[in-house]
Amino acid sequence: MNALPDAAELARLDAADPLRAARDRFALPDGIIYLDGNSLGPPPRRALERLEEAAREEWGQGLIKSWNDAGWMELPLATGRKLAPLIGVDGDEVVCLDTVTILIFKLASALSRKKPEAAIAVERGDFPTDGYVLEGLAALTGCAFKYVEPGTSPAALDPEIGVLVRSAVHYKTAEIADIARWEREARETGLDIIWDLSHAAGLVDLKLKQDGARFAVGCGYKFLNGGPGAPAFVYCRSDEIAGIDHPVTGWLGHDTPFDFVDGYRPAEGIRRFITSSPSILAITSLNAALDAYDAMALSEVEAKARALGDIFLQAGAQLGLDTISPGIGARRGGHVCLRHEHGYAIAQALIARGIIGDFRAPDLMRFGFNPLYLSYREVGEAARQMIEVVETREYERPEFNVRKAVT
């Protein structure tokens, strides 16, 4: 078992951190160590500024003219172009809009209709919404829907399965999927994989095209810091776009929306994923939030997240807690989960101390580490306090054992 790094070591790590300049790009409250950026990223200062500018100037002064003059019409595509390098794809292969679930619905229905005899599937225990929406689609179209065992690679899958939705980083374990291997096997079996990047985008150094991925969706409000309920995004490899006929066909995805003609004809390119006017305020915030990545290498982001997670795993080991996450030094996503029967109360006790993580029933404490704004010193301090809360049984205080709706 490695020891927790001491203050001098933490200071040395911070001084050598190639990402340290990014911290000032965020507006974080004083006295808080925020370990829940994997649920909701904090506001980048630029997002707050642009949001107010978009509201007061573009909306308030420009009014309807801003659809042209402020670039609102192109904003979903422009934001996609900005996001594309973070996931390793080309700029015209991503568009920002809707929500992850709605985009899975669009992609899965478009892929499933091309092989109506095939089943659509998700891993058991993957983020529930991915299964719920396939279940909803299957009930509508009559295709089969299946849960498959976690980690079953395409070569080992029931050959009846034609479309698989799978998280690139698991929302509980933080395990990173082997996208290249999965896609290699999928090419052999004719499987279409929709990667859910919700816990990966902006944290893992994704190389989707290089790894052969053709379809993906992801979340704008976690590591990308786009704001609560920020628009999601969809990636479709350029050679696959023309084959996508999704059913939620709205006027802004039409080839000539301002002709106002009866009869749908999808736009060329990734624009065809658009259904209707996106929230300009919400997407402006996401667009500006992406500036936090300027001159920051994703490889460094992923490596530092692993180092920060290691500190918490070391603390967990010192307390004798199990983890369900890949262990110290192993490649993983931006969070770690530690198991404790009083995990809920420990999380609450830490929140009372200004250390915000979260909790997933029945007994998982989940701590997320976004290296753009977290220092080694802060994460070391949070780990030290978690040890203190557990060792002193501070979590037994009644106020930490009252359940709220969301944690």
Added chain:
Amino acid sequence: MNALPDAAELARLDAADPLRAARDRFALPDGIIYLDGNSLGPPPRRALERLEEAAREEWGQGLIKSWNDAGWMELPLATGRKLAPLIGVDGDEVVCLDTVTILIFKLASALSRKKPEAAIAVERGDFPTDGYVLEGLAALTGCAFKYVEPGTSPAALDPEIGVLVRSAVHYKTAEIADIARWEREARETGLDIIWDLSHAAGLVDLKLKQDGARFAVGCGYKFLNGGPGAPAFVYCRSDEIAGIDHPVTGWLGHDTPFDFVDGYRPAEGIRRFITSSPSILAITSLNAALDAYDAMALSEVEAKARALGDIFLQAGAQLGLDTISPGIGARRGGHVCLRHEHGYAIAQALIARGIIGDFRAPDLMRFGFNPLYLSYREVGEAARQMIEVVETREYERPEFNVRKAVT
């Protein structure tokens, strides 16, 4: 032909206007007369304030805790409750989220699956997205999709049609549908009607329940002033909700979303329309925008909109222009359309004078009148200037004849 009201008459009308206090609730640019609130409403001051508060305080300071502490979890429902009286329904029958097109998809797929032999239909020439999305749904499920002739009442419809989407106010003509008659006939024939309230909500004194309407969707960014691309809303009469199994099933519409279980089970009540986290920033803006209606009667709003529209129809008549809208004194929605072969250039010339209307190809000038912030004086002045632009042929200047993508 009535004469245009003179300055004294306009001043008298403004002095007697029961809505005059609402103007100060809006942040409108100086020197602009805004006649396009039917495309994009301007910002209510309260929306700008709340948006900034939600971003800086709730997101920036409260971070993840705001899902509980700032009421984010309930915001789509709370906003629905606030909107309900504006359309004449109960507070627990409306929820704000998604977009109009996505909500039509949800409702139409849920209704259509209950009668798989029936066709789904829309009026030819209704707002195109309503047809596009039914076409997309039909292609996915194999049910039949039809365009029907405008104004065909349920008793006269092809009996094969089981679901009809229809605008309550037509986006071009501003004709108001006879909801009560349509629903009376629909009860006889077993037709389900989804009312598209995009151009009606916040302007027409809708009494949906009293008129027997069971399903509706509407737009947040037109007369409701929620912001560019604001969330939409869906109404479902309480006794119909339990029968709605829409296919875009996501985790926040689950009965127990925070149990994170495999297998979908829809929430009780209107919450089941929710798929995923809505944009909190966008919906906060819409929620606050609704405060502009405080103590303002919808019956007064509709009546004043008609009076303002009458002024433009009088100006049109003076110029010998055709209209496709219900005539002077007739009940209509919040806009009027005047026909002129140089309509595009006239609209541009008016924009150059600070009078913002819009244009719908090939030759329709469309002017929208939101009585909450427009005075009789302003609309009279705009009408006078339109007459001047047409009579002097100012619109022939080359700079007014350059086409932009959106008008």
